[in-house]
Amino acid sequence: MTIVLARFIPIIRTLAPFVAGIGQMNYLKFIPYNMVGGGLWVSLFLGGGYFFGNLTFIKDHFSYALIALVIISLIPGVIIFIKEKHKNDEHNENGVPSTEI
Numbered sequence: 001m002t003i004v005l006a007r008f009i010p011i012i013r014t015l016a017p018f019v020a021g022i023g024q025m026n027y028l029k030f031i032p033y034n035m036v037g038g039g040l041w042v043s044l045f046l047g048g049g050y051f052f053g054n055l056t057f058i059k060d061h062f063s064y065a066l067i068a069l070v071i072i073s074l075i076p077g078v079i080i081f082i083k084e085k086h087k088n089d090e091h092n093e094n095g096v097p098s099t100e101i
Contacts, residue, residue, distance in 0.1 A: 003030060007037035009077045010070065 006016035020030050052058045058065050 003033035004037035004040065005076050005080070007041040008073050010073060012077060 003016055003020060006012045017030075017034070052065070
């Protein structure tokens with residue numbers, strides 16, 4: 001899941017293969033997830049470019065559309081971060097020691 005979602009988050013996209021290698025993820029397991037993520041990324045942006053590229057509003061306000069695209073691409077990472085933080089906070093309230101450094 002992380003490898004697929006990493007394709008959609010600008011900075012994480014670059015670092016995901018290194019983190020997978022450091023975490024000793026099996027290469028044969030990494031490749032299908034990487035291909036699925038890449039395929040989804042290409043399909044989404046190719047389709048989005050085709051659909052939105054000819055809209056007059058987008059042509060006139062391209063810089064705003066680009067900023068919105070970056071913000072939207074960061075949303076999945078923020079949601080996952082908040083969920084994990086909330087999960088860790090619940091474990092801490094139940095007396096389970098935190099694994100955070």
